[in-house]
Structure formats: structure tokens, C-alpha cells
Amino acid sequence: MAEIEKIAQSAIDKALDLGASYADCRIVEIRGESLSYADGVPEGISSLVDSGLGVRVIADGAWGFFGSSLVNKKEAERAARMAVDIALASASLNKSPLEISPLQSYNDSYISKFKIDPFTIPLAQKLEYLAHQDNLMSQNGQVNSRGSSLDFRKLTSFFASNIGSKIHQAIIQSGVGIELGIKKSRREQFLRGFPQNGGQFECKGYELLDEFDFAGEIPRLSEEAIALSTAADCPAITANVVLEGSVVGLVIHELVGHPLELDRVFGSERNFSGTSFATTDQLDKLQYGSPLVNFASDATHPYGLGSFGYDDEGVKSHKVDLIKNGLLTGYLSSRETAALIERPSSGAMRADGWGNIPLVRMTNTNIIPGDKSLDDLIAMAADGIYMSTISSWSPSDDRSSFEFGCEIAWEIKGGKLGQVYKNPTFSGRTTDFWNSVLAIGNEQTFRVWGTPNCGKGQPGQNARTGQGACPILVGNLKVGGA
Amino acid sequence: MIDERILDIFKGAIKKSEADQTEFACESEEFYLTRFAENTIHQNMGRSDSTIWCRAIVGKKIGVARSNEATADGVRDLLKVALNIAINGREDPQFGSLVKSSRAPKSTGFHEQTFVYPASARAGDVARVIDKAKAAKLLSAGTYQTSATALGVVNSLGTEQFDKTTDFRFTLTAASSAGRSGWSQAAGKDIGTIDIMENARRALDKAAFVGEPAKLESGQYTVILEPDAVANFLLLLAFLGFGGKTLQQGRSFMTDKIGQSIMGNNITISEDPFHPMMQYLPFDYEGIPRQKVVIVENGLAREGVYDSYHAGLSGKASTGNALAPDNNYGPYPKAMVLNMGSSTVDDMIKSTSSGVYITRFWYLNYLNPMKTMVTGYTRDGSFLIEDGRITRPVVDMRVQQSMLEAFSNAELLSNEMRLIPQYATLMLVPFMKINNFNLTVA
Numbered sequence: 001m002a003e004i005e006k007i008a009q010s011a012i013d014k015a016l017d018l019g020a021s022y023a024d025c026r027i028v029e030i031r032g033e034s035l036s037y038a039d040g041v042p043e044g045i046s047s048l049v050d051s052g053l054g055v056r057v058i059a060d061g062a063w064g065f066f067g068s069s070l071v072n073k074k075e076a077e078r079a080a081r082m083a084v085d086i087a088l089a090s091a092s093l094n095k096s097p098l099e100i101s102p103l104q105s106y107n108d109s110y111i112s113k114f115k116i117d118p119f120t121i122p123l124a125q126k127l128e129y130l131a132h133q134d135n136l137m138s139q140n141g142q143v144n145s146r147g148s149s150l151d152f153r154k155l156t157s158f159f160a161s162n163i164g165s166k167i168h169q170a171i172i173q174s175g176v177g178i179e180l181g182i183k184k185s186r187r188e189q190f191l192r193g194f195p196q197n198g199g200q201f202e203c204k205g206y207e208l209l210d211e212f213d214f215a216g217e218i219p220r221l222s223e224e225a226i227a228l229s230t231a232a233d234c235p236a237i238t239a240n241v242v243l244e245g246s247v248v249g250l251v252i253h254e255l256v257g258h259p260l261e262l263d264r265v266f267g268s269e270r271n272f273s274g275t276s277f278a279t280t281d282q283l284d285k286l287q288y289g290s291p292l293v294n295f296a297s298d299a300t301h302p303y304g305l306g307s308f309g310y311d312d313e314g315v316k317s318h319k320v321d322l323i324k325n326g327l328l329t330g331y332l333s334s335r336e337t338a339a340l341i342e343r344p345s346s347g348a349m350r351a352d353g354w355g356n357i358p359l360v361r362m363t364n365t366n367i368i369p370g371d372k373s374l375d376d377l378i379a380m381a382a383d384g385i386y387m388s389t390i391s392s393w394s395p396s397d398d399r400s401s402f403e404f405g406c407e408i409a410w411e412i413k414g415g416k417l418g419q420v421y422k423n424p425t426f427s428g429r430t431t432d433f434w435n436s437v438l439a440i441g442n443e444q445t446f447r448v449w450g451t452p453n454c455g456k457g458q459p460g461q462n463a464r465t466g467q468g469a470c471p472i473l474v475g476n477l478k479v480g481g482a
Numbered sequence: 483m484i485d486e487r488i489l490d491i492f493k494g495a496i497k498k499s500e501a502d503q504t505e506f507a508c509e510s511e512e513f514y515l516t517r518f519a520e521n522t523i524h525q526n527m528g529r530s531d532s533t534i535w536c537r538a539i540v541g542k543k544i545g546v547a548r549s550n551e552a553t554a555d556g557v558r559d560l561l562k563v564a565l566n567i568a569i570n571g572r573e574d575p576q577f578g579s580l581v582k583s584s585r586a587p588k589s590t591g592f593h594e595q596t597f598v599y600p601a602s603a604r605a606g607d608v609a610r611v612i613d614k615a616k617a618a619k620l621l622s623a624g625t626y627q628t629s630a631t632a633l634g635v636v637n638s639l640g641t642e643q644f645d646k647t648t649d650f651r652f653t654l655t656a657a658s659s660a661g662r663s664g665w666s667q668a669a670g671k672d673i674g675t676i677d678i679m680e681n682a683r684r685a686l687d688k689a690a691f692v693g694e695p696a697k698l699e700s701g702q703y704t705v706i707l708e709p710d711a712v713a714n715f716l717l718l719l720a721f722l723g724f725g726g727k728t729l730q731q732g733r734s735f736m737t738d739k740i741g742q743s744i745m746g747n748n749i750t751i752s753e754d755p756f757h758p759m760m761q762y763l764p765f766d767y768e769g770i771p772r773q774k775v776v777i778v779e780n781g782l783a784r785e786g787v788y789d790s791y792h793a794g795l796s797g798k799a800s801t802g803n804a805l806a807p808d809n810n811y812g813p814y815p816k817a818m819v820l821n822m823g824s825s826t827v828d829d830m831i832k833s834t835s836s837g838v839y840i841t842r843f844w845y846l847n848y849l850n851p852m853k854t855m856v857t858g859y860t861r862d863g864s865f866l867i868e869d870g871r872i873t874r875p876v877v878d879m880r881v882q883q884s885m886l887e888a889f890s891n892a893e894l895l896s897n898e899m900r901l902i903p904q905y906a907t908l909m910l911v912p913f914m915k916i917n918n919f920n921l922t923v924a
Contacts, residue, residue: 127570
């Protein structure tokens, strides 16, 4: 037995000795590298290693958790003792013991798919890449704000529980992005980000960098930033609106993923992230979207930022339908919350590192593609607005309404793109929005957009999630200019 | 949790460092949090962690590395990583030097009874709140947390700092079956000073408020903001414009406005880490002593806060506001005070013939940063004010408002202040009565 397996087992044994009815232990190491350039200067080059163990128990029918950055047998047993003490304190108040859905044990290993381990690439090569991006952005003399970044992460984990599971995982993720713009005056800046605002993150290796044609895109983005500097504000109208794929990605995140987290539905996030309008009495009844709209949670996707082999309570990753033909049919869930609706866990329990208790989080929340090209969608809109690249998002705490802002919009006139608009926004009610979807982009327009900074929980936890999205055409949407 | 011996480990590593300049910082934390919802404890956790940063400078090349192995071996290995990044990195021609600082005065913010407050005591306190909620036929959800933090910094120029502090925080959302909710929170250093039940009462009373919620039309309203809502705005203003990096890059709304009016003349905002309610750690992640900085004085833009890098670029001295060295946001105020006024909250309400009382905002995000224009929602306790009285709840509304305009339209500030923590920033702020505030139907 490997050393970390022995350490984890000692924590589980200690917790059971102290009266726990359930115990699991995660030993996690996160290695990271982050590099950025701003206006030709290396802004931040840093490396990270963060490791520790977390012990989660049920004692006397209540949860307890303790995490420590020290990974050894003695500390594992201390963590188990602390977790049981904390659980017993909870139990003194809780009258009904919690139940968790049944689960088979697994003895398995999972390694995410990648071609080039980014941690084998020399630092000098990565910096040369950023310097090259910076140089490309500096070719247009009017561009006077430039930023580029790379981010790499390797998560190595071992999970063990008292039902006999022993699961090793290694997951590599990469991120790349640029932002360029025009500072027209001290207080007027017009920015364009690519591949999306903040960059694109996927469960891939260094090969991700070659998937984007930065050299080809930067001249276009530069011209768009220049056009924004003299553009009119987006008009305040109700219109047919085409949303570019990465915009739809974040809309899915906020208006499908979060409302369908079952812990949130049951009130666990009332004090912070909020509740959900999509309550369980509406399961299999609520017409969440138009019949064209289908969503699934799918951690098995080969490159989504929310991909993994097993979640953080040992549930094997699998695909779960959330919305079928517009009807609400499922939730993101844990063993505890799934038991409350008498379903198996969707495998969505994820913790931020070793030092946090797992919560119900998004994995990859993916739209099922339709059959239209982007040009088709714009032609179908006839007269309306096309928006690209999210810049602002604000959903209500029960996710029933929203307002989003984008970096840029174009007028659609006669099915063709016309003048550029700045500061575009769109707002409305969540179910009205999805029920107004008139067409969805095809398989060629599909990409799983990564969100590396999804916040939830107390203490605050960060999760990395994916949203599979295509551009969509939405009818009768309220738009405006901030 | 680490103690002052970590400084000796750092000094030993620095002696052997091949970098031109070397800096170590270690932040160590013991953190406990009881979380409850639907009148039951559903999460309860503890965590012990120590994060170390090493900054190695070779010429004008900077390498930064972070780990959480706070041992002599871990420190030595971290220096190797940082040095490797610096050697193989690229020059930052704008970098000047690390800074030698004298020892900062000792913090008064460490309270033993907060440090040792056990899970059973947290559960007991929460039980009293839940009992009160149940008696009022309300659901309660919230958190009760205690933490102890130690920070040690050493650099090769002779800076040596170490100190520690404790914090507690209690938050409560109460909800009624009619869909109404109320919020309150309390924070501080010494857990012996908390009045849990008084804090709980504020949230419970709001959720229990009787009356059919008013559905208001979109428009401009006179509003009275509770300190939580004021702090929501202050935090975003600080992010947009109080840091030396935003000023130096021309992104701040204060750039080119120093000495000019940017908000109402009744508003003064200071970074004041030594305020008795703050008792903040007395130095930053570079080991530079914190100081009081008047950022806005009687509505006039005065000064931003700085770390050594951006102070150097701006021809100024650091104000002790560096964040951790692997952070690209630049310097940031962590202990802000917005001055109080002379009105009682009752007087503010009585003087309002028609308006909206707002407890807090939710999910504020920038719509147009240049105009300090934000969007978001009201949440957990919005009420109609009619003829100087709070008469009934209001259906939550969307906020679409320039924050600078709001702080320019502040008619009254309360003579009562509350300490509000948000995203690792402490803010001591009053209630605020603001005219011409934009609310729209959500």
C-alpha cells in the first residue's frame, strides 16, 4: 500500500474507532503555474504547490470535517478526531440524522486526457509565447492596452472511504487568453478579450495553446476595439438577439447550472449564494425552456474544465439529463441531497482543494447542439442584435432573473451584421429567456467554455466548471446600453 | 499555527540565497466555521494551514513561488523554485527594490477566547438562534466562524515582522414561508463582545414583518441603505479606484482628480487599520507597516494606497497595502472607515416622506466601470417608507446606479456605524440616506 493510502486509511480507522458511521479522507496536491504580461512587461510569474488532507465524517447522524496542510499519519488521526468532535457538536442540535444515497465502492485510477504536460515545458518557452502575443497586439498602433496570460494546473488526489473505495486521480488543466484595447482617455477604455473574457480554460495540456489562431484574430479584435471607441451605445429595445457561444456558456452557468444545484434548491445556500426558483415540486413539470432546449451535466466530457473520473465523495462521473425538450428533468446532486428526492447522486460533489468540505458544484453543463450555423442564426434574426464576449453578469439570488453585459454588439439588419454598438446588455426572467430560444448552433459551433473561478459556499470555495455551448437565437429579449 | 520561530527559518534560508534580494512571507490560519440552514447545522468544519511565499530578485527579474509546506525543507525548496523563475524570467524594467522596514507596533487584535472557542460553544449559540427562529415560525440560515491568523515577513534587507490576530463573524438570513427574508451580521476580534441574540433579532424582525409586499415601478427613489449595502458599494469603489495600480495605470476614477470633488462633501473615507474596531495586522505582505491614509476627504479625492512597486512607479512611499506577492491586482485597502454623520437612523426614516429602506445588495457587478455604474439586486429586507414610517416590505428590485453619483447624493449619514467584512476586507460604515437612487423592476 502506498504511503498516502496508509495515511488516509489511518484517518478512516481513527474516525470509526471514535464512533463515526461514515468516514472519507482526501489527500490532494495542487501544482500551479501562472504567467502574465501587461503592456510588454512580465506582470506576474508565479508557481504554486498546495497540499494537504481532509477528513469528512458522519458521527451521531451529523457531518464533521477537518483539513490540515500536514500530510502524515499522526496529523491524519488528529484530523479524524477533530472531525468527529465537530460532527458531535452538530449532532447535539440536529434532531434528524442525515441519510446518504447508497454507493458501490471503487478501486480505480483516472488520468485526464492531455498530449503535452505543461509542467515539462521550460519557463523560457512560455515567456517567449507571451512576448510573442504581446508583440502581435502591438502591431496596431492604436492599441495601447495589452495583456496576455497563461495558467497551468495539475491536481493529484487520492480518495478513500470506509465503504472500501480507493481512487487515485490526476487532472491537468491549461488556460490561455489575451485582452487588448484602446484607452481613449483616462476614463474611457474599450477592451476585447479572446477566446473569452479572462481566457479559455480546458482540461488539456500545453496543446491547448495551438487551438486558437491568435495571429489571425488579433487584427480583427484590434479593429473591433477601435470601432468601439467611436460606437454608439446599444439601443434600449426588445429584439431578436443572437448570442455568441462563450456568452451562452456563462448564461448556462448562471441560469441552468446554479439554479439546478440541489443543495441550493433545499436552502443550504440561503445565507450566501441564494436559493433556486427551480424547486423539486416542479421536477418533470416545469417548462424551463423551449422544446429545442436540452441540457446535460457531463463530467465525462474529454476536455471540459469540469471533467473528472470521480467526484469528491467517490461517485463515478456520468452524464445526467437536466432539461429535456425544455422540461426540467434532473438536478446536480450529492449523495445526501439525491437521497432526499430518491435518486442516485449525479456525481457533482466537489471540494476546493483539501481544506474544504465538498459541495454540490457544476461539472460540465452542456447544451445539446442544434442544426444552425452562426450565419444561419444571424439571417434568422433578420433585424436585431448580435452580442459577443461577456463582460458583466448579475443573476438574482434565486436565479429567476438576470442582467448580463457584453464587450461588443452589432446591429443585425436584413439578416446581416451592421454597425457596432458599445456597452450592450440583456436582461429578463430565466424561464422566459430559455422559452424564447428560437434556434441553436450546430455541432461545429459547440465548445465547452471554462470558468476557472466559480464561487460558492461558506467559507468561500472556488470551483472550475465547464459549460458546453453554441450560439443561440433568442426572440423578444430586452437589450440596452449601460 | 506558526509562531515567531518561522522568522529564523526564513533568515536561515536568506543567508544561503543566491538571489540579489530575497523575501519570505508566511500566513498561517486556524479556521472554524459552523454553517446552518433550514434550522439545522448542515456543515461544520475546521482547517489548519500555513501558506508561504518567496520572492527572489535577480537583477530586475522577479520570481514568485508559493507553497504550504512551512518547514525548513519546504522553505529551502520554495526558494529554489522562486530563484529558478527569476533566473529564467524576463526583466521588469520598472522594478526598483524591496524595502527595509522598521518593526511595526504590536497588534492588539489577538484574543485568546476567540482562538479557543470550541465547536460545542458555536453549536450552543446557533441553537439559541434557531430556537428563536422556530418560535417565530421562521427558517434560519447562517454561519458562525472563528479564526486566528499569524503573518510573518522577512527580507534580505533586514525587514522582520511577525504578529497574529483573531476574528469572529456571525451571519444570519431569516426567511418566512411568505417568501420574505432578513439579514444581519456581526464581526469583531473578541468573541466575548458579540451579542448573538441582538444580531439575530435584526434579521428575524425583518423576515417576520407583516404586510403585503409593494411592487414598485422603475424609477428614482430616496433610499436608506443599511451599512451592509453601503459596504457593498464601498468595496467595489475601492476595487475600481483606491489602489495605487489603478491610479498609476489611469484606470481609477480618482486619476487626474486629486484635490477635486468626486463625491458629496459629507463623505470622508480612510484606510485606518489602527481604528479600535479594526485592530488590523499592523504590516502588509512586504512587511511594510500599515498606516492611516485619507483617501477621500469631505468629498475631495486625496490619495490612493500603495505597495512598494507601485509607490516606486508613482514617486511615492508605500502605505503598507501590498497584497500577497502572487497577486496581480496591486495594492488594496483592507481596513476602510467611512465617516459617520450625526443623524439617528430613526431621524433618517422620519425625514423621508417616500422612500425605500434597503438592507443589502446582491451580485453587484460593473456595467460601465468608467462611470462606476453597477447592476445588482436588493436582498433580504427591503421596505417601503411612507410619511416617515416603514410601512411594508418591498418586492426586491434591480439596482442600476453609478456609485459615485450615489455617494454624491448622500443627504444624511447615521451616527451609528457597523463593522462589515466582505471578501477579506473590513469596512466600518454608517447608514446612508441617498436621494435619486435608480431602482428598476427585476
